[in-house]
Amino acid sequence: MAAFGALLLRTTTSATSRALSRNAKGAAxxxxxxxxxxxxxxAARAAAAPSVAALQHLExxxxxxxxxxxxxxxHEEGFEHAQTVQITWENKDGLKKTTAKCGxxxxxxxHKHGIDLEGACEGVCAxxxxxxxxxxxxxxxxxxxSEDEEDMLDLAFGLTETSRLGCQVIVxxxxxGIVVKLPAxxxxxxxxxxVPQPH
Numbered sequence: 001m002a003a004f005g006a007l008l009l010r011t012t013t014s015a016t017s018r019a020l021s022r023n024a025k026g027a028a029x030x031x032x033x034x035x036x037x038x039x040x041x042x043a044a045r046a047a048a049a050p051s052v053a054a055l056q057h058l059e060x061x062x063x064x065x066x067x068x069x070x071x072x073x074x075h076e077e078g079f080e081h082a083q084t085v086q087i088t089w090e091n092k093d094g095l096k097k098t099t100a101k102c103g104x105x106x107x108x109x110x111h112k113h114g115i116d117l118e119g120a121c122e123g124v125c126a127x128x129x130x131x132x133x134x135x136x137x138x139x140x141x142x143x144x145x146s147e148d149e150e151d152m153l154d155l156a157f158g159l160t161e162t163s164r165l166g167c168q169v170i171v172x173x174x175x176x177g178i179v180v181k182l183p184a185x186x187x188x189x190x191x192x193x194x195v196p197q198p199h
Contacts, residue, residue, distance in 0.1 A: 085176035106166035123167040128156035130166035158183040
């Protein structure tokens with residue numbers, strides 16, 4: 001009985017695949033008849049793997065955008081009139097004092113001042129390379145981390161109880177004078193040698 005069930009499943013799957021193939025061939029034939037072979041081939045390529053240019057064209061045409069473009073242009077663009085606070089960064093080499101505009105995230109502040117904080121995903125909460133360690137007092141005042149941030153923190157090197165992702169911590173007036181500690185190392189998620197540079 002089990003053998004019969006397996007044979008029936010294989011036959012049904014094969015028949016379904018053949019039907020789908022016939023439908024695809026029929027659609028391609030209709031396109032060739034209406035549009036010409038070159039247009040059909042072009043349409044098939046575009047449907048199989050849309051190019052970056054095609055996606056950019058679609059974005060311009062339809063006015064869509066999936067994420068904010070973090071770290072592009074002036075780091076303080078949009079924050080020119082925001083309150084300025086002092087932040088001290090601590091790493092293995094010592095301390096460095098910087099200023100930060102309220103409303104910016106810590107990763108952007110670090111990049112603006114040349115602090116060695118990576119940010120491989122450029123601030124979209126898809127890696128853990130902007131991992132920072134906050135003091136207990138500051139950590140307790142921060143909004144709770146999202147589930148996405150928690151998932152990325154699980155991958156962070158040297159995780160502590162007060163670890164956060166710099167791209168998710170927004171500077172507020174209450175942060176004036178805080179110390180942000182950088183971990184001794186990060187797990188590198190760069191793909192194909194891509195190293196994002198602060199712009």
